[in-house]
Amino acid sequence: MKLADLEFAPSFDLPAPSVLYRIQRARARRGSQRVGRILLPPSHLLSGRFDVADVPVGYFAEAPETAVYESLCRREATAVSVQAAAMRTLLCVQTTQPLVLLDLRMHASSWPVLQSLRLSHTQELAAEAHAQGFAGVVYCSAQQHNMDCYAIFDDALAGMRAVWAERLTEPGTGNLHAVLAAAIKGSQVPLVP
Template sequence: MHFLPQETPIVELPAGATWFRVQRIKAISGSVRKRGFILPPAGILAARFDLPDGITAYLADSEPTALYETVFRREATSCTLLQLTERQLVVFTNAKALRLADLRGQEEKYPALHSLRYPVTQDLARRYRVSALDGILFTSAQHATHRCICIFESGIAKMRRGAQIPLVQPGTTRLHRHVLDAAYRSQVPIVDTGDI
């Protein structure tokens, strides 16, 4: 897939849009903390639009989409209570407009956009960043018709963190309602670590 960044529509997302992200409550060794984000180190190349020499943050247009994209992915066979206890749902708002490559609707023409062949899409992300874009707007591969964004460091700098909601009520095993709903709809069982 070698369509060029200039062939893709560029959209400007006005300030004030709300986005959701599931991330760790506490950073682990090597994590990058920036503007309320807890991110993997640059160069990990573990996700669709990761960069070899920069950080990226993925966000979704709704709470369920954020959960489907991170915890209840279609390839998941289970999720542990411990995984959920260590994570939170974080609300972010872009304080300034974001310039994004708009890949929505391109999945039919370029199935690699939703494949697990990440080097192709990672190269695309690298070319978009070089084109001075803040990130990429794309259709969720996990939750049909919903939108996600992957933002580069310039996009991260324009974000403001809002509410931070634990996925499990602290000191209990009570799950957030969106977690219960996503687990039920995805049919991904939540198991206690003692059950494994």
């Protein structure tokens, strides 16, 4: 998919400071990339909807619950593992500079591919947006109605400041973070050990 396929490709100015949220691993794994306190999977995996080859891409949501829905309580999820949740952190970041993003939200209804699992199409679109100088992409959450998500590219990630991080399970007790418990209830995805 190319930007030319869209009738128009407007930009969206994400002001600074803006607060965003993401779910990420609590500890780095082999090949992980770190940008400040933002921990990203290896960029060569190309496993995210708007991943760009050899470019770090961080995925964020406008609300903590949306971040959980996008990462753990996705519509195709058959269960949420307490063990997997225990290895995850909810990270709150704040932008320190305005970001100019490609705005795909208005195209969600006419281009369902933007929310599909056919990642090569959306990754091609993201690569073109990156090449044209966009700092990332703003798009509709495929997991939580009426919520926005953000894929932020490489250099723009360095302009984000971590505000706080909280584990999704309480060490020692295993109690679930309130946003994880709410997402499990809302998605009706069963919790398993």
